[in-house]
């Protein structure tokens with residue numbers, strides 16, 4: 001972590017807590033940073049189906065599940081599916097800060113949105129780099145009013161924090177999908193994919209001093225799309241419902257084989273559901289450090305769940321959700337599209 005970032009992070013730590021706009025009555029202004037991915041797609045649909053509660057200022061694509069040319073294209077496909085070609089979509093970083101990109105076609109398919117047949121998007125990709133959009137938005141919007149929602153590797157967020165440390169104190173909250181503790185890893189025995197792909201970026205974000213709420217595998221593995229849920233999406237008879245059913249059907253085959261679970265874990269929609277109904281989640285505010293040195297445990301989120309160290313708590317680490325309430329919300333919102 002650069003000296004400037006370290007200084008800034010410590011200043012943020014010591015600063016009196018900024019009044020952060022997480023007021024439930026006002027729409028939450030968010031930036032979704034994403035690597036679609038079927039579960040990212042469902043998360044984006046959930047956000048766009050909730051106007052008045054969530055205002056999506058923009059979507060920044062990052063390399064992750066599939067390379068950047070596909071994640072930026074997929075983000076635009078999803079916006080058009082939601083009838084929202086007005087949402088600006090930006091391409092961000094095409095590779096981790098220092099490491100070679102690791103992708104997950106084995107889970108998401110070659111396109112990243114395998115399952116249904118999809119036509120190419122017609123809405124344009126924005127000219128700006130996604131990192132510039134993140135920096136500019138946080139500087140332009142009133143401090144404490146923009147929530148960052150990373151759903152993939154944290155490369156874009158970390159790059160923005162490195163290039164513009166002044167924006168860190170202006171972030172209302174970072175609500176991200178990533179990490180694992182009691183559920184251990186999904187890409188290696190020790191690490192969850194989003195953190196594994198860019199552990200250095202994750203370290204910058206978790207040490208930044210910004211308020212962080214984490215949706216790790218510990219909670220997302222409790223959001224399983226069982227067959228009745230998939231049928232519920234299909235029975236909507238809408239394009240969005242049919243797509244979500246096809247995506248969750250495809251996405252499920254990998255997890256069912258691997259975990260023998262009945263249904264696929266809907267990881268990324270947990271982030272958006274938290275913005276809409278935070279009380280359906282519970283967890284613990286603990287210290288989370290990222291393993292960046294060892295190859296064996298690269299990307300592990302070392303959560304001090306039992307507070308056995310004197311390391312300062314830096315993240316709300318979620319462990320439980322009310323799955324019925326989660327799927328009731330998701331079904332009701334997707335049916336709106």
Ligand code: RIB
Nearest residue numbers: 037040151152193194267
């Ligand atoms: O480990 C699950 C996470 O990795 C999800 O965000 C999925 O979309 C992939 O990015």
Ligand code: CA
Nearest residue numbers: 037040151152
């Ligand atoms: Ca993702």
